[in-house]
Amino acid sequence: MTAIENQITQLEAELENMPLKEALALVAKRFPAEVAFSTSFGMEDQVITHIIGKNKIPMKVFTLDTGRMFNETYEVWSTTANVFDLNIDPFYPDAQEIQNFVNQRGINSMYLSVENRKECCRIRKIEPLKRALKGVAIWVTGVRAAQSINRQNFKLFEWDEAFQLIKFNPLMHWSDQDVADFIHQNNTPYNKLHDQGFLSIGCAPCTRAVQFGEDARAGRWWWEDSKKECGLHETKVMADITDPELTQQNDIHS
Numbered sequence: 429m430t431a432i433e434n435q436i437t438q439l440e441a442e443l444e445n446m447p448l449k450e451a452l453a454l455v456a457k458r459f460p461a462e463v464a465f466s467t468s469f470g471m472e473d474q475v476i477t478h479i480i481g482k483n484k485i486p487m488k489v490f491t492l493d494t495g496r497m498f499n500e501t502y503e504v505w506s507t508t509a510n511v512f513d514l515n516i517d518p519f520y521p522d523a524q525e526i527q528n529f530v531n532q533r534g535i536n537s538m539y540l541s542v543e544n545r546k547e548c549c550r551i552r553k554i555e556p557l558k559r560a561l562k563g564v565a566i567w568v569t570g571v572r573a574a575q576s577i578n579r580q581n582f583k584l585f586e587w588d589e590a591f592q593l594i595k596f597n598p599l600m601h602w603s604d605q606d607v608a609d610f611i612h613q614n615n616t617p618y619n620k621l622h623d624q625g626f627l628s629i630g631c632a633p634c635t636r637a638v639q640f641g642e643d644a645r646a647g648r649w650w651w652e653d654s655k656k657e658c659g660l661h662e663t664k665v666m667a668d669i670t671d672p673e674l675t676q677q678n679d680i681h682s
Contacts, residue, residue, distance in 0.1 A: 481512025
């Protein structure tokens with residue numbers, strides 16, 4: 429077992445049954461100034477933000493502003509920052525790169541091919557994320573197994589090969605009801621689009637409300653047959669490196 433594998437195994441064993449507040453605080457203490465939480469202001473992200481903000485847990489909180497988000501997302505961003513007196517660092521696409529992309533392929537070229545959509549995600553999400561994660565040892569996310577079949581392969585702690593860091597998914601085993609109960613019992617700000625059937629909210633052109641019985645991420649890139657990922661969250665983890673299904677790069681979360 430490598431040193432990283434050993435570290436992940438130890439973290440998993442230590443934090444597996446630990447309450448969310450204590451788990452986030454412990455990680456922040458153990459990796460001072462090296463922990464970052466990425467939020468897209470979905471309900472699970474708001475749970476984590478609430479805990480960080482209310483308890484003043486010392487970790488960087490950031491978001492990726494793609495430039496094509498719903499106005500409701502900007503509203504919950506503003507409300508959240510004010511309620512918790514929290515600085516949420518925005519990271520934006522490179523202006524020249526996105527200008528060239530739009531000029532060459534069109535403003536809504538994501539509808540024309542999977543290649544175009546993935547390139548749009550790369551420019552608007554992956555490249556800014558690389559900047560956001562610079563110097564980070566632990567990346568905290570709101571990923572949950574219940575969000576999609578693909579995400580059931582994820583673990584509480586895992587090695588992210590693409591970004592060369594440890595990813596911590598503290599809500600991995602939370603159910604949809606667990607998340608909703610926390611939001612409503614604690615009066616946590618949330619995106620009002622959730623009340624309109626939007627279970628997973630990303631960029632406005634690439635997100636629709638889901639129908640009854642559909643997967644939570646069925647409303648993302650609904651016009652294509654894919655794993656409903658943009659490339660931010662890959663299932664390539666060190667412990668499963670021999671599994672060809674898990675070593676295949678997927679498409680990222682919002």
